[in-house]
Amino acid sequence: MKDEIVKSLLEMPHQDGDRLPSIRILMQTMRAASGTVQNAIALLKAQGLVYSDPGRGTFWGQRQRVKIEVPNPDGRQTLWEKFQSDLRSGVFSSNMPLPSKKELADRYRVSPYLLERCLRDACARGFLVREGKRRYTFPKQGKKSESEILFITRSTSWGAFHPVSEREMDFLRCAYRLGAEKHYQLRLLGFDEKSGRFVDRNGCVRSLSDFPRAVGAMVSTLLVQKPLKLLNALISAVFPISVWWEHPHSDLDGTFLKKAGWMFFNSAFGKNPGIVVGKHLLQKGFSRAVYISPYHASSWSM
Secondary structure, rough: OOOHHHHHHOOOOOOOOEEEEEOHHHHHHOOOOHHHHHHHHHHHHHHEEEEEEEEOOOEEOOOOOOOOOOOOOOOHHHHHHHHHHHHOOOOOOOOOOOEEEEEEEHHHHHOHHHHHHHHHHHHOOOOOOOOOOOOOOHHHHHOOOOOEEEEEEOOOOOOOOOOOOHHHHHHHHHHHHHHHOOOEEEEEEEOOOOEEEOOOOOOOEEEEOOOOOOEEEEEOOOOOOOOOHHHHOOOOOOOOEEOOOOHHHOOOOOOOOOHHOOEEEEOOOOOOOHHHHHHHHHHEEEEEEOOOOOOOOOOOEE
C-alpha cells in the first residue's frame, strides 16, 4: 500500500513548490492508515523529492537554500550562522517579513547596533530589503498573475489523473510552459464521468463558479468515454474553451462546433492531420482510406 501511494503521488502532475494533498485527504482517497501514508511521504523525503514546512504542509521539490556570505570576521559571522540555521529549519519564511529588530536582538542576544549592521549588510547584498523604518523582509520573487487557465482532464472520483502516454504528458508540459510564458496560473481540474462532476486534485467537488479569475480552459478528451457529457458540463462557461478532441468527428455535436468561443483541435499530426496522413498514404500507394486512427491507445481505436 505504501508503494501504491508513492506511485500515485509520483504520477500526479506537479511542479516544484506545489503542495501535496494533506495526510487526511490521502487517507480518505487511498483508504490507507495514517502511518502508511506518513511512511510513503517519508520515503519521498528520503529520496529528496519532497520537503515539509511546519504548519504549512508538504511540497514537491527541495527547499530553496540560501547561501549567506559574510566577509567581516567579527560578531556578525556568528550572528549570520545562527540566522542561516533558523532559515533552514523554517523559523523564518521568505514569504513573510522578519520579526521586529527588538525581537531579533532578544532572540540572538546581540546589541541593537550589531543587529542593525548585519541587516544593512544584507540589504546591500540584495538578500533583504527594508520595509518602512523598522521592518526587514526578503525580496519579492515577482508577483504572479491572478488570472487562471483551467486544464481539465479525465480523473477518478477522488481527483487522481494517470497519464497513459508521453504524448499526453507533452500536452500537459506544453500547457505549463505556455501558461508561465504568458503569466497565467494553470489550475488542474478533473472530470469524473461516473458522477458528472468536476473534482480538484485534493478530491474536492468543484464547480466553474469556484474559479472567478479563470480566463479560459483547455480540455483533454483523451480516453474520456462520454466526451459530450464533459462538454455539456462546460456549456455554462463564460470564458473561451479549447478542446483536444480525440474522438470521431461524427461523435461531435454540431452545437459545440458552432458555439462562440469554442475551438477543437487534435495534436497528433499538427495543424492539418488529414493532409499529413493523406500524403503519407499516397506515398505508400494507397488512394482511398475508409478510416484513420492516428493513435492506437485512444478511444478512437477502442
